[in-house]
Amino acid sequence: MHSFDYAAPDSVSAAVSLLAANPGARLLAGGTDLIVQMRAHRREPGLVVDAKRIPELSALTFDSGGGLTLGAAVACWRIYGDAQVRAVFPSLVEVASLIGGTAIQGRASIGGNLCNAAPSADATPLLIALGATCRVVGPAGERAIAAEDFCVAPGRNALADGELLVSIHIPAPRPGSGAHYLRFIPRNEMDIAVAGAGVSLTIADGVVTAARVALASVAPTPLLVPEAGQAIAGKPATEETFALAGEAAKAAAKPITDMRGTIEYRRHLCAVLTRRALTAAARQAQGVH
Amino acid sequence: MSQPAYSVIGTRPIRHDGADKVTGRALYGADFQMAGLLHGFVLRSPHAHARIKSIDTSRAEAYPGVKAVVTAADLPESSDRMVDIGEGETPLSYVRGNVLARGKALYRGHAVAAVAAASLHVAEEAARLIEVEYEPLPCVLTAPEAMLPGAPLLHEDLHTHELGEKTSTASNVSEHFRHVMGDSEAGFAEAEVIVEREFSTSTVHQGYIEPQNATALWNNDGRVLVWCSTQGSFVVRDATACVLDIPVSRVKVTPMEIGGGFGGKIPVYLEPVAALLSKKTGRPVKIVMTRKDVLEGTGPTPGSFLRVKMGAKKDGRIVAAQAYLAFEAGAYPGAMVGPAGMCVFASYDIANQTIHGYDVVVNKPSTAAYRAPGAPNAAFATESVVDELAEKLGIDPIELRLMNAAKEGTRRADGPKYRRIGCVEVLEAMKNSEHYRSPLGGPNRGRGVAIGFWFNVGLPSSCTISINADGTANLVEGSTDIGGTRTSIAMQAAEVLGIPVDRVNPTVADTDSVGFTAVTGGSRVTFATGIAAYEAAQDVVRQMRERAAKLWSVDPDTVEVDRGQYKQNGHSMSFADLAARIGETGGPVVGRAAVNPKGVGGSFAGVVVDVEVDPETGKTTILRFTSVQDAGKAIHPAYVEGQMQGGSVQGIGWALNEEYWMSKDGAMMNSSLLDYRMPTSLDLPMIDTIIVEVPNPGHPFGVRGVGEANIVPPTPAIANAVSHATGVRMTRLPMNPPAVMAAIWSKG
CATH class of the missing domain: 3.90.1170.50 (Aldehyde oxidase/xanthine dehydrogenase, a/b hammerhead)
Incomplete structure (x- = not known):
């Protein structure tokens, strides 16, 4: 590994100053992506800025309306270790439990997963499906970015020089709603999604009133598919309906052929996973276990 | 058949290196x-x-x-x-x-x-x-591609060895060999059902x-x-x-x-x-x-291209077999296609055979041995074809194998005639297993069976045993211990000495401190180094009899030894008591042996496996897996079972997901354990084991090596199971989800 400088600021403003003054610097949360990339010479930052001493980035709080604000460096174990998160966002708990193994979950964060901007990120499609927004602070001040707009290319996010992700806000779930992320991997653990589907939906009187579908690993970025949600809104919450969303997801997917799967196979998986994920989310929405 | 009653052989003692391994004190090279x-x-x-x-x-x-x-x-x-x-x-x-x-x-x-x-x-x-x-x-990455005229040459000075003759043809084919027995064309003319298929297997790594x-x-x-x-x-x-x-x-x-290591x-x-x-x-x-x-x-195992043709009479008798084997050696010759040629039809008694083998260099890492090297590739082809023959003949796949099984006296196409082997006994154990007789149940499921052979090797080993005054023995040997062989060797010495195995302290010594000992490979250690330990222990017993004779002033030849008890005409002393007096009876007792045993016994292994294939994703789940193997004599049954389970797991990985994913320009794209998908514990059922014991007459306790044959049948057994589950014959490894899905789509 190359030689680099390390800083551990204790405020957002100090971190912004460091990042702004050192183009090419990288923020370190859990390091489960960054350190691996540095060891493989895929990234060679001259300065690594540790985020873990900044209180806001390590805070996990619920607002009065039931929305969750997740500091960008909150490690996965804190998500599944939090009783309120388990009660309100079971899908988020599932995703936090899916990323890496126990040791990795002690370090890795949902914010880091988002910033790493891998098309295969497991958390991002769910964040998109849940309608999450990202709070970003930089030299020019603060702005909000929708989760679906945060990744712009493989390994590249929407942050400008000097900007950092402070937190992710997930709105309170609506009554009668459910969410689920389902990925396909050839093994049963320790794998990168060949394709993945993060979904949320709301059901009233057996009818889907709203749905959001986002896909992993089938486009340069995690991909929101509005057509999939539109295709089932107003229809009965049945497997046939969910299959329509699956077809819309399949049509929207733009995968490549690589060692994880062919274009044809991945598009096919989008239909299967979207249908299966919506079926699981519907069970949750309707209180069926 | 009644077997001799042993005190130590066949028990399951704690391994001598166990404490250091479980506490993390064992020193590996990186330490x-x-x-x-x-x-x-x-x-x-x-x-x-x-x-x-x-x-x-x-x-x-x-x-x-x-x-x-x-x-x-x-x-x-x-x-x-x-x-x-x-x-x-x-x-x-x-x-x-x-x-x-x-x-x-x-x-x-x-x-x-x-x-x-x-x-x-x-x-x-x-x-x-x-x-x-x-x-x-320009690079070449597969054997068929490297064999084409005009293919880029790796070594300009490499000339094909063609059927034993050195030619002047510069080529990527280092060697072409042929084994012929009988007349395969005449055999096919006589056959009533013929199956011929092409197969390919990817480069896979041992994954130590x-x-x-x-x-x-x-x-x-x-x-x-x-x-x-x-x-x-x-x-x-x-x-x-x-x-x-x-x-x-x-x-x-x-x-x-x-x-x-597994050969790597x-x-x-x-x-x-x-x-x-x-x-x-x-x-x-x-x-x-x-x-x-x-x-x-480092050296993975060869990717391969194979074509196998087999013909049978309607009554199930296989009358002809042909194989074409082209193996990727990697950068330098030596693709282990020779062993593949020895093993391809080794489980069967077939009168008419022709086997062609090609050793082909390609721009991949120079291949190394991997657990029965070459045999799993060959068995994947043969056992798939036999399965299809069974389908076409309407005969149970184990019955068809039993009808054609190799036995004592069967000659292989590469020359050797079998001594006592356990092919039939392994098949019988598969047939009679609770697993094979149980219903499969459920949709999208398939059951597959297969059998495989590995010949095992002998090679030199050395051993010394020094007796301590407290009745223990220090055993020094040169076989690096991969599968618990310190203990399986110490057990053989303990049996001869008539003492508990925890009184034998085995050490794997450096090259200055022990006589020449060949590689830990070819499933040879418990067999060959076991014989060295057996002989060294016999040498100790001979000396101990002399010591007893000295104490009793009798002729050493009249001293009898029974399970560590030395007796002569009313005199009796235990090994420990005698050891306490070696100082006064002539000083140190050191037994030694250097052996190069020829009585190696090949091992057969079989698999019964049930799978379920998700028809929407092509993902295969192994529901149940039974490994059967002829150990000859299981010195330490738990270690034999461990070998069987390990070989099975590697075979499952090879069958389902492992492969070198190469870019067109020859870069391995998945060179991490994240992307080189070996099975994890969550991908596997418990591997059930059935040890068969058909003693090897070439070893004093009947040992056959057990390290390798167990990896031979898993890939075809799983391929047969997946083929039955999907209705499509699988001919390429790995059968990963995209490949299985593509096969399902191909049904239309």
């Missing part, structure tokens, strides 16, 4: 520390095939903290000499060329230069300053958990001391001496604990490089591979 230790980093070729026009190391040498840089120019010039590197002879130039590329880089990951520094990070950064001028050349490592010290007295992880300390000694062009007596190899830790990679760096610096140098180095720079 090795020494004053003044430097760290080495190996620079590897980014190209799959390139001429090395020049190497400029000056910037690396000038980097602060760098102590030495070496390239192939630091190795002696190569000649045509042949060297034995564990399981056969190889030209020295190939061994040297693989250690450090000379003239050409033949695969991506080929070692080109190495740097030593006080810190690994410094060595790595300095290595990046080495300027290698490459002229990239511990990466290769080596520490070397070129001492001031001219001796080269090596500490490393190896399957054969004498192999490392001899190969390192050859590569460095020094006498074997100048090299001393101390084997550290070994975290798996027979070749030398790092030892000569560490030695060269040590020679230049005067300090010990340690090199440890990363997982990427292991996958890209």
